[in-house]
Amino acid sequence: MDKEGMPVFVRIEDYKDVLDIMHMIKNKIAEAKELLGKINELKNEEDAELELWHSGIEEVERKLDFVDRSLFEPTMY
């Protein structure tokens, strides 16, 4: 067997530690995924709210344009 194919052994206590750590890492990764999902959800909420603001501001602008036009076109008596 060449050097590259040589087996590697881990002490049984260390192996248990490794399994424990792996388990903890898996849990943490699941937690991170959940957090990312929540962040994404909130980001979508933010985007939707911003979009709403955008259309709202446009609506207000439209109304004020009408007022502006009306004020600058006074009626002649």
Next chain:
Amino acid sequence: MAKKRKAAKKEEEPFFVGIPDPVEIRRSVLESSKDLLHYLSRFEKFKHVRNEKAEYIAKLKDVTAEITKMVNKLKMALPKTKLRAKLHGRERRLRTIAAAEEKAEKRKEKQARLKIEKAKPPRRPMTDLEKLEAELGAIESRLTKME
């Protein structure tokens, strides 16, 4: 005298401008201010969402730091060995070529960096980001060696 008084009165006379469709204008102004107030109240909700998001981001940062610590712990628990994964010949060749290209690129980058560093003032202590980048660089070089 009477002429003067008449002239003064004429000057004081207010001038009115007629506004067409006043009801519609008033409605537009009121609706606009109502809309704006509505959006201001929504802004409070938006702020709350942003704060919540910031909290989650902080939590995520903590969790990522914990994962990094655990991975380091895992590295410590595993034996230090120069074990290399056995790869198929073609894949190995491709990786070797890629590694050589990367090495050449890195050498160029290093040379460019050295040139810049020569012109730079004395070093300041490393920031967290720089430490992380250095660690990342070390891991990458180890991975390249593995190939």
